[in-house]
Amino acid sequence: MIFDTEINEIIKEEFKRQNENLEMIASENFTFPEVMMATGSILTNKYAEGYPSKRYYGGCEIVDKAEVLAIERCKKLFNCNYANVQPHSGSQANQGAYAALLNPGDIILGMDLSAGGHLTHGSKVNASGKVYTSYSYGVDENGYLNYDEIEKIALEVKPKLIVCGASAYARIIDFERFRKIADKVGAFLLADIAHIAGLVVANLHPSPFPHAHIVTSTTHKTLRGPRGGIIMTNDEELAKKINSAIFPNLQGGPLMHIIAAKAVGFKYNLDESWKTYANQVIKNCKVLADELLKEGFKLVSGGTDNHLLLMDFSNCEFSGKDAQIALEKAGITANKNSVPNEKRSPFITSGLRLGTAALSARGMKEEEMKVIAQTISLVLKNLNNDEIIKKAKETTLKLSENFPLYKDLKC
Template sequence: MHQPGIPHLAAADAEVAALVEGEARRQFEKVRLIASENYVSAAVLEATGTVLTNKYSEGYAGKRYYEGQQFIDPVETLAVDRAKAVFGVDHANVQPYSGSPANLAIYLALVEPGDTVMGMALPAGGHLTHGWGVSATGKWFRAVQYGVRKDTGRVDLDEVRELALAERPKLIFCGGTAIPRTIDFPGFAEIAREVGAVLVADIAHIAGLVAGGAHPSPVGHAEIISTTTHKTLRGPRGAMLMSDAKHAKALDKAVFPGLQGGPHNHTTAAIAVALGEAAKPEFRTYAADIVANAKALADALVERGFDLVSGGTDNHLILIDLTGKGVAGKPAAKVLDRAGIELNYNSVPFDTRKPFDPSGVRLGTSAITTRGLRVEHMPQLAEWIDRAIAAGDDAEVAAVAAEVRELLAGFPMPGWS
């Protein structure tokens, strides 16, 4: 059953309670490899369900537009102080509702509509909010995109520099949503300085790895850092903006009153809890284990003939081009879900297929590492992935799902008892 228990929900709305219980069981019984997901601790779960959700708190600690902030102000201050300590930054704002509004606040703070901005192209691994055409950031600003080399699947900073010198953007984003390799923050910073741009590091996917010392930090290289608070950081669904002192005031004004009203105080409390967990020595072990598992899984997949973008991974994320397997990403993801293995279909660099029916799948090891799976389990995961994709009938898929459930039964899950 769901843990903490939900007896009041069950009594008041059995239909919703049943759906919650069903989702909790699903998360327990499946190998969750979606790179942007994780399991939060029971403490984080409890924080998100507190009476803090009842309170409105427009403004910032000590400067609110509502009374009754005697406990809310310390909660937000605690979250801010912990973010500053964990990441070693001058300033932190923990109010953004999610990663996309956090990134939009950066635009509002620093550029005007029509200004030139630069980010990684979405098909190459970037994010919608880094100036892609279907996003507001691609419609309101003159966005130029860099990509990866076809022969390596990696960013070529010489090409990025040439593009930046030609286009002279005011903002440069580094980071993204499907990048399996280490981000060269010093290299991007050198380019940004040369063209007079502000460098923004979007570390939404790797924030937990940065906090745990398993990925180089952008601090000291990027003036502004954007991140979500879930994924590898293992917190609630929220976001943070961090920066040097120079950009602190502009970012705060962009978040509130520029884009948002009152912060979600229950989320702020859960962010504080997650940051407290990230500050503990065992979190560094966790971050290192995420990367070790990803590398081991990547190696096992390569041994089974899978084509990995860039040839492998340096972090938690693996991007697979399934063209050589004779299957597209979407049907592969669907069959894997039935086999108890949850991931997402995803475009790969230079993909010839449409985004809703792409050539690849994306997976990550954060959630399975939280469950306690280790390097020695990764060959078995690769074998299941291979078997399910190649399965010719439903019976084989069901057999894989049964084996997955049997393995996971021995690994506790926060949120399920």
């Protein structure tokens, strides 16, 4: 008997939406049923403040096993010496890293939000830009990181911490070059690889180790695990500071069901099949980018090396918001996004971010990307034509039916 029919109906509606739409938000993915099972497990009942073998509550001897397993798998996956798997999110992982390295008011240098950075990299509306004195770097006229310019800014502002990593940057990040800049100004280097972690562990993007002092990530996005965060380092002293920064400084009891789910996700990431999936994500995104370029659209940096691309509508009459709304009607879920030198409001934007991790998780490949690119083009070139958008919706529905999500999962 279902106790809460209202919530049950909402879950069914969302299940239907995810099944019938093409999910192209670059920060989202479809996790594994086993991860969802662990997330909804009895472990949700257990309070476990502290760390394995050093808890403040009794009865933690069993959940300790889950956390130790998650830690060991995480270390193996990223080839690092220390890992904290307790952060509730990527944002809190970054907060924990800052707390471990900095004092309030210290100077940080991170990627500007409109250039592809993240709120937690020093944005003035975020705690990272309020608690700390933040400066930013951007991209050049071609949409690429200009490391000489970043070095110049670092020499001027003399940060205690440089943050590298992005939420809307489609190219390879040179962590080694960032470390040289950090060393030149005597700064720590934090690599936030939330978006590219699944590619890093498949050896399809350079690893931030051994260059970064601390590495943070989410466990969803390209890793396909549960929603959550992790912090890693090779430095024992920093590991101690990180642990103290997360608990008791930022968080109380860890979410043991999520930590167990992280362990399950890491097991998938460690499997030989993972590289095949991650490689398909990149191949799909390159095809998508090439096809959109053929259709006459502008992409920031002219293409992609990873799982996402950023369409640039700066010279178009329509905005990123217009594109997002029209594509939603056609069954394609994406998100408006600022572009370098953004002229429009953050609520409107001149860009659209697209990712291929979730579509690849459904089994879609290059041929499907070509169809999707043509469908996106058709919609964006006919934003106000309801009949054409309706036909586009028929195409996306057919694709969704051919690549069903969670075939055997009952909702």
